[in-house]
Amino acid sequence: MKILVPVKRAIDYSVKIRVKADGTGVDLNNVKMSMNPFDEIAVEEAVRLKEKGKATEIVVVSIGPAKAQDIIRTAMAVGADRGILVQTDVPTDIGGVEPLAVAKILKAIVEAEKPDLIIMGKQSIDDDSNQTGQMLAALLGWAQGTFASKVELDGGHVKVTREVDGGLETVSLKTPAIVTTDLRLNEPRYAALPNIMKAKSKPLETKTPEDYGVSIAPRLTVVKVAEPPKRKGGGKVASVDELIDKLKNEAKVL
Amino acid sequence: MAILVLAEHDNKDLKPATLNAVGAAMKIGGDVHVMVIGANCSGVAAAAAKIAGVSKVLKADDASLAHGLAENAAPVIMGVAAHYSHIIGPATTTWKNILPRVAALLDVQQISDIIGVQDADTFDRPVYAGNAIATVKSSDKIKIITARGTAFDAVAAEGGSAAVEEASVKGDSGLSSFVSAEVSKSDRPELTAAKIVVSGGRALGSAEGFKIIEALADKLGAAIGASRAAVDAGYVPNDYQVGQTGKNVAPQLYIAIGISGAIQHLAGMKDSKVIVAINKDAEAPIFGIADYGLVGDLFQIVPELTSKL
Numbered sequence: 001m002k003i004l005v006p007v008k009r010a011i012d013y014s015v016k017i018r019v020k021a022d023g024t025g026v027d028l029n030n031v032k033m034s035m036n037p038f039d040e041i042a043v044e045e046a047v048r049l050k051e052k053g054k055a056t057e058i059v060v061v062s063i064g065p066a067k068a069q070d071i072i073r074t075a076m077a078v079g080a081d082r083g084i085l086v087q088t089d090v091p092t093d094i095g096g097v098e099p100l101a102v103a104k105i106l107k108a109i110v111e112a113e114k115p116d117l118i119i120m121g122k123q124s125i126d127d128d129s130n131q132t133g134q135m136l137a138a139l140l141g142w143a144q145g146t147f148a149s150k151v152e153l154d155g156g157h158v159k160v161t162r163e164v165d166g167g168l169e170t171v172s173l174k175t176p177a178i179v180t181t182d183l184r185l186n187e188p189r190y191a192a193l194p195n196i197m198k199a200k201s202k203p204l205e206t207k208t209p210e211d212y213g214v215s216i217a218p219r220l221t222v223v224k225v226a227e228p229p230k231r232k233g234g235g236k237v238a239s240v241d242e243l244i245d246k247l248k249n250e251a252k253v254l
Numbered sequence: 255m256a257i258l259v260l261a262e263h264d265n266k267d268l269k270p271a272t273l274n275a276v277g278a279a280m281k282i283g284g285d286v287h288v289m290v291i292g293a294n295c296s297g298v299a300a301a302a303a304k305i306a307g308v309s310k311v312l313k314a315d316d317a318s319l320a321h322g323l324a325e326n327a328a329p330v331i332m333g334v335a336a337h338y339s340h341i342i343g344p345a346t347t348t349w350k351n352i353l354p355r356v357a358a359l360l361d362v363q364q365i366s367d368i369i370g371v372q373d374a375d376t377f378d379r380p381v382y383a384g385n386a387i388a389t390v391k392s393s394d395k396i397k398i399i400t401a402r403g404t405a406f407d408a409v410a411a412e413g414g415s416a417a418v419e420e421a422s423v424k425g426d427s428g429l430s431s432f433v434s435a436e437v438s439k440s441d442r443p444e445l446t447a448a449k450i451v452v453s454g455g456r457a458l459g460s461a462e463g464f465k466i467i468e469a470l471a472d473k474l475g476a477a478i479g480a481s482r483a484a485v486d487a488g489y490v491p492n493d494y495q496v497g498q499t500g501k502n503v504a505p506q507l508y509i510a511i512g513i514s515g516a517i518q519h520l521a522g523m524k525d526s527k528v529i530v531a532i533n534k535d536a537e538a539p540i541f542g543i544a545d546y547g548l549v550g551d552l553f554q555i556v557p558e559l560t561s562k563l
Contacts (some may be wrong), residue, residue: 013324013518016385017382026381026382060338093382094390121501125498126381128498130350130354130366131357134351136351137324138354138359139358144325146324146351147350147351148395148445151358163345163347164493165446166264166436167436168492169434170435171430171431171432171434172430172431173429173430174428174430183482184486186490194552220365222390223389225381225389226389228387231524233542234547235545236547236548239548240555243548243563247530251527
């Protein structure tokens with residue numbers, strides 16, 4: 001079984017973001033960038049399936065700048081076999097390459113690579129759209145198991161336990177299928193140094209969106225990007241009695 | 255052209271999130287229709303017909319639609335999409351799952367999680383865990399949108415008298431099937447609709463430790479939430495999680511107990527009207543956004559608070 005794992009280079013989750021003063025976006029200059037956390041979980045899940053002998057090959061794809069090679073190498077260092085970088089200098093956070101365009105490029109790659117399973121993050125922590133997996137499933141006419149907290153392969157099907165608003169739901173999908181990962185699917189490992197060295201010699205192909213005949217022109221124009229209204233916090237009370245008094249008589253919420 | 259709002263329901267009851275999504279549609283303006291997709295969902299359709307301001311209800315009722323499988327539901331929406339300028343779903347896991355599928359089939363770039371309407375084409379949406387708000391203008395012919403419930407006032411559940419029409423169903427895609435569900439049962443109010451939310455974090459230490467949260471919540475008639483850390487540690491189920499990747503809440507009163515206030519958690523609750531933080535670490539970021547902070551041992555403070563209320 002061949003697994004395709006799309007990964008995205010995004011702002012590191014620990015970075016405090018700065019909105020650009022001119023309101024055109026978020027300042028990504030000299031900011032730590034990493035693999036989107038949900039995609040790390042996707043890579044880990046694919047690697048575990050390979051370690052269990054269920055998968056034979058893991059192909060990682062990223063769409064982004066030349067630097068996105070780094071996260072492809074990271075995925076290789078934990079066990080991916082091969083990488084494809086679809087290189088573009090158009091921003092991939094907001095106002096640039098959108099989920100629909102990403103899904104179209106991935107569709108073309110899927111048609112060439114013919115994976116049996118696609119595992120990808122449910123959303124990226126920059127634009128927070130939570131769309132690409134579902135869109136790719138639609139374009140391919142495949143089943144989708146979104147927000148997965150458990151994935152079990154079962155013959156021609158994959159059983160996915162999903163984190164939904166009411167609790168958990170399990171669905172069975174006919175393969176080939178798409179799974180999008182939620183936080184509790186697994187805990188991704190760190191790459192060991194010798195594997196980081198070995199990853200450097202694994203094959204990485206570079207392409208462009210044009211190679212796949214996909215237009216990445218955005219459908220959404222970013223009119224402006226602003227900071228959210230600031231909350232005035234920092235008030236303190238000294239005791240439970242004072243807290244109850246304030247909630248009753250000042251805030252009037254009790 | 256009219257606006258189609260997709261109903262959130264469990265085939266028995268219409269969920270309040272639907273009323274917020276209708277509220278978002280009203281902000282855009284125009285004729286608002288509601289679509290109920292389910293199985294044996296006539297009661298839900300009847301409830302939807304009573305929503306104030308709704309002029310038509312479309313009901314797609316088929317066994318294949320019982321569990322909200324995206325592969326079966328998307329074609330049903332495709333069947334009516336051409337009649338609408340906007341298709342809006344509540345930003346629940348149901349519609350986060352289904353709507354991008356519809357958008358891709360229509361060759362539309364969906365606008366997720368809107369929190370504001372500037373005009374019929376232009377919407378505000380949070381990005382970067384709510385640390386920035388992007389205003390985006392869509393050039394697509396049909397706008398596919400999910401609307402965040404906390405950002406739009408619910409319309410009245412009563413007062414309308416819309417006609418219910420049957421929408422055509424497409425049957426089972428054969429791609430996916432429902433296996434089982436583990437639904438958390440609770441007599442407490444729903445997290446996203448509660449007036450008061452009591453949330454616990456990792457400092458509770460165990461599922462046992464969370465009992466003091468439950469006691470306080472029951473005293474206040476509140477819903478219970480949790481930080482990601484508490485969910486990851488297994489103290490409470492996943493559906494309690496408040497934050498960037500969990501639920502967004504904006505109650506009248508949010509009480510954060512033993513929660514340090516990671517960006518990802520703040521993203522899900524900072525629009526609450528009044529925020530109370532109880533934490534032993536006076537430097538915890540949660541105090542930076544709390545209206546009333548109380549520094550101390552939560553295992554003393556919380557039971558005292560519960561007994562004095």
